Amino acid sequence: MSTKVAIIASNGGLFDAYKVFNIATASAATDAEVGIFFTFEGLNLIHKQAHQQLPLAEGKEHFAEGFKNANVPAIPELVSMAQELGVKIIACQMTMDVMNLTKEDFIDGIEVGGAVTFLDFAKDANITLSF
Amino acid sequence: MTIKVDKVLDAKGLACPMPIVKTKRAMDELISGQVVEVLSTDKGSLADMQGWTKNTGHQYLGTITEGDVLKHYIRKANPNELKEEMTYPHTVSNEELLQMVESNAEITIVDVREPAEYRFNRIPHAVSIPIGELENRMNELNTEQHIHVICHTGHRSDMACQMLADQGFKNVTNVKEGMSVWTGPTDKN
Numbered sequence: 001m002s003t004k005v006a007i008i009a010s011n012g013g014l015f016d017a018y019k020v021f022n023i024a025t026a027s028a029a030t031d032a033e034v035g036i037f038f039t040f041e042g043l044n045l046i047h048k049q050a051h052q053q054l055p056l057a058e059g060k061e062h063f064a065e066g067f068k069n070a071n072v073p074a075i076p077e078l079v080s081m082a083q084e085l086g087v088k089i090i091a092c093q094m095t096m097d098v099m100n101l102t103k104e105d106f107i108d109g110i111e112v113g114g115a116v117t118f119l120d121f122a123k124d125a126n127i128t129l130s131f
Numbered sequence: 132m133t134i135k136v137d138k139v140l141d142a143k144g145l146a147c148p149m150p151i152v153k154t155k156r157a158m159d160e161l162i163s164g165q166v167v168e169v170l171s172t173d174k175g176s177l178a179d180m181q182g183w184t185k186n187t188g189h190q191y192l193g194t195i196t197e198g199d200v201l202k203h204y205i206r207k208a209n210p211n212e213l214k215e216e217m218t219y220p221h222t223v224s225n226e227e228l229l230q231m232v233e234s235n236a237e238i239t240i241v242d243v244r245e246p247a248e249y250r251f252n253r254i255p256h257a258v259s260i261p262i263g264e265l266e267n268r269m270n271e272l273n274t275e276q277h278i279h280v281i282c283h284t285g286h287r288s289d290m291a292c293q294m295l296a297d298q299g300f301k302n303v304t305n306v307k308e309g310m311s312v313w314t315g316p317t318d319k320n
Contacts, residue, residue: 003186026148026179029155030186072146081152 003032006122008130012044014054014067014075019131020045021078027127028085035125037118039092042131043099045075046089046106052076083109090117134204135246135261137165143172143200150176151183154205158189163209164287166192166247171201180205190283193251193319204247217285219292222307228279229315238277243291244310248283252310255318262287265294274300281306281313 005027009020020036028034044050054075056063073081083089089110096102096112103112111117122128140157142150150171157167169180177194180203184191192204223231231238232254240257242249249259260268262282272278278300280288285307292305 022148026151029148029152030183032186070146071144073149085152085155 003027003030003127004121004125005032005034005127005129006118006125007034007036007128008118009036009038009042009045010040011131012041012050012054014056015060016042016131017045017051017054017075018072018078021075021082023129024087025078025082025085028082028087032127033088034082034086035088035090035118035121037090037092037121039095043091043095043101043106046079046091046110047101048105048107051079051107079107088121090121134168134250136168136204137161138167140167140169142176143170145171145173147173147175147179149173151179154180154183154203155187158187158205158207161207163207164245166204166206166245168247169203169205171203172199174201176203177201190248192247204251206245206248217289217305217307219289219296219303219305221292221303222285222305223279225306225308225313225315228281228306231279232315238279239272240306241272241278241280241291242282242310243280243287244282248310251319252313252317253319254281254310254313255316257281262291265291269295269298269300272300274298275302276300277302277304279304279306281309283309283311285309 007020007024024034024036038046091106091110091112093112093114138157138161140153142153150173154169181191184205188208190206190208192206195202240254242253242257242259243262245261280291282288288305292303295303
């Protein structure tokens, strides 16, 4: 049986996005089954507009150049790659209600669910990560 | 030195995880047994390729460094290699072959794996004739010679033995375990 990777993304900066999507795409490319639960600020990472220009942490703005020099793919590119590789993206309904967001505010191809949706996926995961 | 491969993937200049993602995609387009050469300037790709093959079941053959470029060689796994029955009757174990090698017995070892597999791990003095070229290169061998045929797991060599026997080779033996579990001396490069 293949490896199962369950990720919780609860922060909304550019660094957070790379941590989440690099591990997710690498795992999926290694034949793992991957699910990411986006909650609180993590929802930024899949928000239609926000995920295209995620902020660098305060005082770390100079890393922007480093990202460019290292030829790191842009986040929207990584997100669509993750989706092509079959990564399951779940947005947290409760946070969406708090922030007054609907499914249409997010990129296509996501699922919406509560904590149990994620738990159900994660209960037999081999690797669980929280970013 | 260039190694004959079925596909070259240029992932130069790409950062993690792109070399792995592109390798996965390239692999999806290959058929089992084919070899891909992945060019990368990502130093982390050396460890990543090995970890990736370990987890996906593909066969990591080796890496050559040329300046800033790492050239990784990977062979697409064949899920049937472990299931197919071997049919050629004359076989020896790795252990028996090793004894012959150590006693300098008058034998010829023909390695029918892909050139990249041979390049990184082979028995000293083994002759490389990839199975796809065997039919056209049989004339390089003598029908009277005692020939031991080896591959990765004994399956390609099983087929090669049958091909040689059909063409009148009298003394052909399959090494039934193969290089995947060979513990004797090896050469590389």
